Amino acid sequence: MTVKLDERGITLVELLAALALVTLVAGIAWTLLMTGFRHTEVEVDKTVLQQDANLIITSLSNAHRRSASYTLTFEADKLKIETCKGVPLTCEVNTIDKEYNFTGTTVNGTVIDTADAVPDVFPILNPTEKHTQLLLVLTDVHNPKRTISVETTLTRILTGMK
Secondary structure (H helix, E strand, O other): OOOOOOOOOOOHHHHHHHHHHHHHHHHHHHHHHHHHHHHHHHHHHHHHHHHHHHHHHHHHHHHHHHOOEEEEEEEOOEEEEEEEEOOOOEEEEEEEOOOEEOOOOEEOOEEOOOOOOOOEEEEEEOOOOOOEEEEEEEEEOOOOOOEEEEEEEEOOOOOOOO
């Protein structure tokens, strides 16, 4: 006489093993997904910082090339560019409205320190007489670890040299 056993179900050990494998795979997938999201966020922030630096350099370059004279004011984590042109001189102020810490930026060898309460002013830069050497250092005021520096020379045809 043979006895047939009904073996259609699963045992508790098999169920626990399957649950442990699913948990392990899900944990690894979740970790990889979160790492990818963090990496993407860091890269996006870095790209935004680079784009903002390029926009600031473009604004400074336009002021240098299109104005008879201009003044730069670094105050309260903002940059103001006052350009003057025409006869009689008419001036307008362009404010870079994103807040960055500009500490470490140099204009013609003079270092900016926006950490103090005193505005750093570069009065009357005359682009027809001298090129402007610029090392732009941008630091995110909300995350000081995010910083970028760009070195450039603002140029145009020099007409006032002696």
